[in-house]
Every structure is written in structure tokens, then in C-alpha cells.
Amino acid sequence: MRIGEVADAAGITTKTIRFYEDRGLLPPAERSANGYRDYTHDTLSRLEFIRRSQIAGLTLAQIQGILRIRDSGLTPCTHVRDVLGKQLQDLDRKIAELTALRVTVAEQYATAEVADPQRCDAEQICSYI
Structure with missing residues (x-):
């Protein structure tokens, strides 16, 4: 999915997605031949997790820590x-x-x-x- 499609599906802006990617909350997207970001459907579930975590009052640093544990293959x-x-x-x-x-x-x-x-x-x- 392109960044605009992900943003629409998640109800956020493309700028937010780029910010999350820059902060390490989202893994860098694959790039298509024309240079566009190409996100997987897993990105949507990760964005939903970030949203739920923010609703619970967690900081982006706390969320990033949780995601790092998960990305290492462990359950957080x-x-x-x-x-x-x-x-x-x-x-x-x-x-x-x-x-x-x-x-x-x-x-x-x-x-x-x-x-x-x-x-x-x-x-x-x-x-x-």
C-alpha cells in the first residue's frame, strides 16, 4: 500500500506516518521501482497499536520500547x-x-x-x- 492509502485507512496524515518511521516506530517501508513507499498490511496493525497506546497515555518513547521488544521476537x-x-x-x-x-x-x-x-x-x- 502507498503512504496515502495507509494514512486514509489508519485515519492519520502521511506526515505522521513519516514521523513514526523517522522515530523508529514503523520499520522503513520498502520502496517501489518509482521510489514510492510501499507498506504492508502489518503497518496498519502497528499503527492501531500506537493509537491505542497513545489513548492509554503512553509516550512515544514508551511505545517504541514496547515495539523494540516485539521486534526482537519476544512478547512485551x-x-x-x-x-x-x-x-x-x-x-x-x-x-x-x-x-x-x-x-x-x-x-x-x-x-x-x-x-x-x-x-x-x-x-x-x-x-x-
Whole structure:
């Protein structure tokens, strides 16, 4: 398949495919006699894996690590489990931070909502924060 066909089938741009190829996420495509990239159907399943991995919040570096393990002939399942476990820990930490931030902002908003702007302390930039 040519790059445009792969891009259409995967729902991404040809620029993205070239980027993935440059980053090593996709193996270099074979070239036809006229120099066009010629991709196999395996490229589509690899692109789908990349998309699913990104939806799970994995970085391109993490995805590349998983693909390298697979390309070496090994199954990356244990590695993927470990990466997903770390991702869960990071998400839990971020959720806790965002929850604490929300409490702070809600308190500041509640103060600002009932305050009289005319009574603002001129020495401060804004007394709400």
C-alpha cells in the first residue's frame, strides 16, 4: 500500500506516518521501482497499536520500547504490564494533585464570588488570590 492509502485507512496524515518511521516506530517501508513507499498490511496493525497506546497515555518513547521488544521476537507483555502500572501510579498522583488544586480554587472562587471588588486592598494585586 502507498503512504496515502495507509494514512486514509489508519485515519492519520502521511506526515505522521513519516514521523513514526523517522522515530523508529514503523520499520522503513520498502520502496517501489518509482521510489514510492510501499507498506504492508502489518503497518496498519502497528499503527492501531500506537493509537491505542497513545489513548492509554503512553509516550512515544514508551511505545517504541514496547515495539523494540516485539521486534526482537519476544512478547512485551510483562514490560507492558510494568509500564501500565507506572502509568496508573502517575495518574493517581495527578488526580490527587488536581483534587487538591480544585479545593483551593473553589475556596478562592467562593471568596471572590461574595466579595465586593470596590473594597479590594490597593496594596495587593488581587486579594482573591
